[in-house]
Each structure stands twice: as C-alpha cells, then as structure tokens.
Amino acid sequence: MNSMSLRKKRFHKGLRGWLSALPFILPGLILVTVFIIYPMLFTIRISLSDYRIVTGDITYIGLTNFKNVLFETKEFWYAYRNNFLYAIVTVPLIIFGGLLFSYLVNNLKHGQSIFKVGFYLPVITSWVIVSLVFKYMFGNSNTGMLNYLLVDVFHILDDYVPWLYREWTGNGAIWVMGIWKNMGWAMLIFLAALQSIPKDLYESASIDGAGIWAKFRYITISAVKPTIYFVMVNMIIGSFNVFIQVMLLTSGNPNGTTSVLQYLLYNRAFSKFEFGEASAIGLISAVTIILLTVLLNKIFLLDEKESGV
Amino acid sequence: MSINKYQKFKTRDRITQGFIWLFLLIALFIFSLPFLIMIASSFEEFSYVLPYPPKIFPTSLDFSAYQYIITQHNFLTALKNSVINTSITVVIAVFISSLSAYGFSRIEFPGREALFAVYLFTLMMPGFLNIIPQFIVLKNITFIPGLPNGLIGSRFGLILIYVATSICGNTFFLRGFFKTVPKALSESVVVDGGGHFSIFFRIILPLSTPAIGTMGIFALQGFWEEYFTAKVLVGANENMITLPLLLQRLNGEHATRWEWVFAASILALIPVIILFIISQKKLVIGGLTQGAVKE
Numbered sequence: 001m002n003s004m005s006l007r008k009k010r011f012h013k014g015l016r017g018w019l020s021a022l023p024f025i026l027p028g029l030i031l032v033t034v035f036i037i038y039p040m041l042f043t044i045r046i047s048l049s050d051y052r053i054v055t056g057d058i059t060y061i062g063l064t065n066f067k068n069v070l071f072e073t074k075e076f077w078y079a080y081r082n083n084f085l086y087a088i089v090t091v092p093l094i095i096f097g098g099l100l101f102s103y104l105v106n107n108l109k110h111g112q113s114i115f116k117v118g119f120y121l122p123v124i125t126s127w128v129i130v131s132l133v134f135k136y137m138f139g140n141s142n143t144g145m146l147n148y149l150l151v152d153v154f155h156i157l158d159d160y161v162p163w164l165y166r167e168w169t170g171n172g173a174i175w176v177m178g179i180w181k182n183m184g185w186a187m188l189i190f191l192a193a194l195q196s197i198p199k200d201l202y203e204s205a206s207i208d209g210a211g212i213w214a215k216f217r218y219i220t221i222s223a224v225k226p227t228i229y230f231v232m233v234n235m236i237i238g239s240f241n242v243f244i245q246v247m248l249l250t251s252g253n254p255n256g257t258t259s260v261l262q263y264l265l266y267n268r269a270f271s272k273f274e275f276g277e278a279s280a281i282g283l284i285s286a287v288t289i290i291l292l293t294v295l296l297n298k299i300f301l302l303d304e305k306e307s308g309v
Numbered sequence: 310m311s312i313n314k315y316q317k318f319k320t321r322d323r324i325t326q327g328f329i330w331l332f333l334l335i336a337l338f339i340f341s342l343p344f345l346i347m348i349a350s351s352f353e354e355f356s357y358v359l360p361y362p363p364k365i366f367p368t369s370l371d372f373s374a375y376q377y378i379i380t381q382h383n384f385l386t387a388l389k390n391s392v393i394n395t396s397i398t399v400v401i402a403v404f405i406s407s408l409s410a411y412g413f414s415r416i417e418f419p420g421r422e423a424l425f426a427v428y429l430f431t432l433m434m435p436g437f438l439n440i441i442p443q444f445i446v447l448k449n450i451t452f453i454p455g456l457p458n459g460l461i462g463s464r465f466g467l468i469l470i471y472v473a474t475s476i477c478g479n480t481f482f483l484r485g486f487f488k489t490v491p492k493a494l495s496e497s498v499v500v501d502g503g504g505h506f507s508i509f510f511r512i513i514l515p516l517s518t519p520a521i522g523t524m525g526i527f528a529l530q531g532f533w534e535e536y537f538t539a540k541v542l543v544g545a546n547e548n549m550i551t552l553p554l555l556l557q558r559l560n561g562e563h564a565t566r567w568e569w570v571f572a573a574s575i576l577a578l579i580p581v582i583i584l585f586i587i588s589q590k591k592l593v594i595g596g597l598t599q600g601a602v603k604e
Contacts, residue, residue, distance in 0.1 A: 023505075031476060108333075115337060126556075135560075191594070
C-alpha cells in the first residue's frame with residue numbers, strides 16, 4: 001500500500017469519526033464556543049481597549065488598563081493579598097476539620113446520616129443566605145450575637161466591636177464563614193474515600209491494640225492522600241472565586257482592605273463601568289489560578305513518585 | 310479471644326462510641342448556630358428595634374413574618390422563576406452534557422483529546438470573567454421578535470448562559486463514568502444492528518443513572534442559589550427576579566426587618582434540604598474525585 005492511499009484512508013476514518021461524533025458533541029460545542037470560548041477571547045480584547053458598552057466603541061489602548069489596575073491604587077494589591085490569605089487560612093482548617101469529622105462519623109455505628117446531613121447543611125445553603133446570617137451575627141452593636149456574648153454575657157470586652165468595619169475583624173469574619181461553609185463538603189468527599197477502605201484493615205489493627213489515633217495516622221491518612229489533594233486543589237481555586245460574602249459582609253471596607261479580586265472586578269465593571277480594567281483584573285486572576293494549578297500538580301506528582309504509589 | 314477479653318473489648322468500644330457521639334453533637338450544635346439564630350429570629354418581631362438579647366432558640370412561634378413574605382407579590386414571582394429556571398436548566402444541561410460525554414468517551418475522532426483539553430482549560434477560569442462579553446452576546450441576539458434588548462432580561466437568555474457554563478464541568482464528570490461501563494456491553498447492541506444512539510440510550514444512560522442523578526442534584530442546588538449571573542442578566546426586569554435576588558433585595562430595602570429576610574431565606578432553603586435528605590443515600594460522591602485523580 002502506498003502512502004497516498006494510506007493518508008486517504010486515515011482521512012476517511014477521521015471524517016467518519018467526526019460524522020458519528022458530531023450529533024453527540026455539537027449541541028455542547030456550539031454553546032461552549034459562543035458563550036465560553038468566544039467571550040474569553042473577547043475579554044482579552046476588552047482588557048487591551050477602552051470599551052464603551054453603550055455605544056459599543058472599542059479602542060485599542062495597549063496595556064494601559066493593566067497599568068492602571070496594578071499601579072494607580074493599592075486596591076488591587078489588597079484584594080490580591082486577601083485571596084491568598086483566604087486560601088492560606090481557610091484551606092488547612094477545612095481539610096483538617098473535614099478529615100476529623102469524616103473519620104469520627106465513619107467510626108459511628110449508629111446515626112451516621114444525622115451528622116452527614118447536619119454538617120452538610122451549610123454547603124447546600126446559598127451563599128446569599130449564609131452571608132445574611134453572618135452579617136446579622138457580626139452586627140456592630142449589642143444586637144449582633146458575637147458582641148452580645150463577648151460584652152454582655154462573658155464581659156471579655158468592654159465595648160462593642162464594629163466587626164465588619166475593620167480590616168482584620170472583617171477579613172476574619174469572611175474566613176470563619178468560608179471555613180464553616182466548606183467544611184461539610186470536604187467531610188462528605190473524605191467520607192466517601194474512607195468508606196472505600198476495607199473494614200478488616202481497621203479490625204485487625206484494633207485487635208493488635210492500635211488506638212484511634214494510630215489507626216487514623218497509619219491507615220486513614222495514607223489511604224485518603226489523593227482525596228486530600230483533590231479537596232486542596234478545589235478549595236485553593238475556590239479561594240479565588242470568593243465574591244458574595246465580601247459583597248454582603250464588608251463591601252471591601254474599610255478602603256478596599258477586605259476586598260478580593262472578584263469583588264474588585266464586579267465593582268470596576270458594574271459600578272464604575274470600567275470594563276477594560278475589570279477584564280484586566282479577571283485575566284490576572286485567571287493567570288494566577290492557572291499557575292497555581294500547574295504548580296500544585298507538579299508538587300503532587302513529585303510526592304506520588306517519592307512514595308512509590 | 311476469651312469471653313472475658315471480648316467483653317472488655319466491647320465495653321471499651323461502647324465508651325469510645327459514646328465519646329464520639331458527644332463530641333460530634335457538641336460540634337454539630339456549634340455548627341448549627343447560624344441556622345438556629347436564623348430560625349429563632351424569623352419568629353421575632355423586629356420592626357425598628359432589634360430584639361435584645363439576640364435569640365438562639367425561638368421564644369414564641371409567631372408566623373407573621375412568613376405570612377407577610379408569602380403574601381408579597383414578588384415572592385411568588387421569584388419562587389415561580391426560580392422553579393422554572395432551575396428545572397429547565399437542569400434537564401437541558403444534563404441531556405446535552407450526557408451527549409457530549411458520550412462523544413468524548415466512546416467515539417474516536419481526530420482532535421478529540423485536544424478539544425477536551427480546551428473544555429478542561431475553561432474550567433480553570435474564574436466563573437465570571439466572561440460575564441461582560443456574555444452580556445454583549447446576549448444583547449446582540451436580536452433576531453427573536455418582541456425582544457428589543459436581545460436576550461437581556463429574558464428567561465431564555467439566562468437559561469442559555471446557565472446551560473453553557475455547566476457543560477464543560479458536567480462533561481468531564483460524566484465522561485469518567487461512561488468510561489467505566491464495559492465496552493462488551495455495547496457490543497450486544499452493535500450485533501443487533503444498533504448504532505451509537507442505541508448504545509447511548511439503551512446501555513450508557515440506564516447504567517449511569519446514579520452518576521447522572523448525582524450530577525443533576527448538584528446542578529439543581531447550584532442553579533437554585535445562583536446570584537451573580539442572574540443579577541447581571543435579569544436583575545433589571547421585575548418579572549424575572551429569582552429567589553437569591555429577592556433575598557438580597559429584602560435585606561437592602563428593609564435593613565432592620567431581619568425576620569422577613571430570614572423567613573424568606575428559610576422558605577427558599579426548605580426545598581433544597583428536603584431534596585438532599587431524600588437523595589443523600591444514593592449520591593455517588595466517590596466518583597466526583599475519581600476522574601480528577603486518575604486523569
């Protein structure tokens with residue numbers, strides 16, 4: 001057979017493949033192209049332009065938007081810092097709490113589903129609702145639950161604290177909410193991983209006299225390692241999607257010190273109508289997320305090679 | 310093991326169980342505080358002064374806040390819109406994603422892996438990086454008569470964006486499951502003269518119902534609570550308001566009437582909780598991580 005007919009054959013085979021695949025992938029492909037991929041490319045264009053949404057005028061201005069975002073005010077750097085802080089503070093606690101609770105729930109003989117549903121409740125409650133409850137709890141006078149407890153009941157503080165109007169207490173409230181909201185998700189994922197560990201492994205360990213901690217350390221942790229990685233990557237990427245809680249709890253106050261990238265983007269686009277700068281912020285966060293994902297993948301793969309899995 | 314030793318083992322086990330229960334109960338109580346506060350406060354009368362001290366347990370069962378919310382015209386509108394939007398979106402999204410996942414897992418075609426990599430890549434992008442161009446695209450779809458603003462402020466536009474943004478993730482999730490269905494099973498269909506559509510409807514779909522159901526439930530919950538896209542795309546149209554938009558608006562307009570905000574929140578939350586309690590035993594959570602780890 002000569003190369004000509006071989007190529008022809010391959011071409012025909014490819015064509016046949018596409019023809020039989022098209023009915024299946026076409027509806028999705030059209031929607032993804034029109035509403036995801038094209039908008040992504042358009043965002044790059046807007047970020048390099050002065051864009052007027054009402055008239056539709058779009059003028060190329062180079063990197064001006066990026067310069068404005070990065071160097072004109074400190075807002076961007078506060079927001080960028082806060083996204084990283086959110087990840088650094090909440091992700092370890094979510095993983096620790098999720099592991100602890102899933103391990104304990106998994107060891108229960110009765111009533112597992114009470115705790116499963118109970119801890120998962122914050123996950124299925126919408127961000128809008130939990131933000132509103134936290135806004136009420138962290139209220140700045142004696143009607144806020146926290147102020148009431150700290151000042152009127154336990155007399156730890158002399159005066160009411162305006163929690164959501166200060167930089168670090170405001171950020172703290174956002175972190176607490178993030179941990180509370182996501183821990184149940186981590187727990188459920190870990191629980192699924194734990195349930196796939198063979199039961200007799202634990203049984204033989206207890207007969208050998210291994211305590212609850214030894215079993216946790218040597219059996220559980222090593223079995224759920226890949227799942228820990230999965231939860232970690234998801235939560236770190238999620239840390240760059242923080243938005244509603246900031247909008248409803250602090251609105252970035254005071255002076256943008258509790259803001260995050262997504263809130264900054266929203267604010268630039270839909271309050272100040274600076275679509276170019278908003279797109280620049282979006283692209284910077286996208287690049288950050290991609291770099292982080294690549295980096296985490298590298299670290300994890302290295303780890304896997306070392307442990308010989 | 311002697312009987313005596315076995316008894317000792319059992320007692321120790323009982324004590325451990327007791328401690329775990331106690332610990333988890335205390336943890337669950339602390340975890341539930343925001344919900345308890347929300348429920349207790351929805352039975353209070355806030356008018357212009359907030360109740361002092363703040364309540365964790367309800368002191369009375371005063372349903373007037375609920376009554377007020379239910380009789381509000383825009384609550385029923387929001388409820389109706391949320392139900393319609395969520396159900397239509399989930400059905401279409403699940404169907405299109407299943408088709409795509411079949412294409413990407415069972416049919417060989419050139420460029421398949423590259424195209425799938427593009428789908429995966431879009432998953433890494435922050436959710437609303439695209440909202441500005443999406444808004445513009447919808448605004449420019451003006452060929453449908455009777456819609457001068459294009460698809461802005463219309464249910465159809467919102468559903469289109471919802472479906473489109475969920476395809477890549479769902480395809481990824483389902484592809485992992487479809488791959489685990491043994492190829493030999495589909496051969497019987499091929500022997501009967503059936504093509505890809507018969508395999509899809511007669512083998513893959515029935516065998517993947519747990520996975521598709523799990524995906525559907527997570528999608529349902531996600532669309533039910535979606536706030537940002539709805540605010541940008543239909544927020545200006547009073548008739549298209551959804552429950553999350555209504556909740557935020559209640560808080561903005563009546564800053565001190567927390568009982569209304571919380572009553573409406575609880576009403577919005579009840580369907581989701583019921584759905585989750587019914588389905589929790591059947592959810593296939595393990596599969597969520599499988600595709601990601603094995604890939």
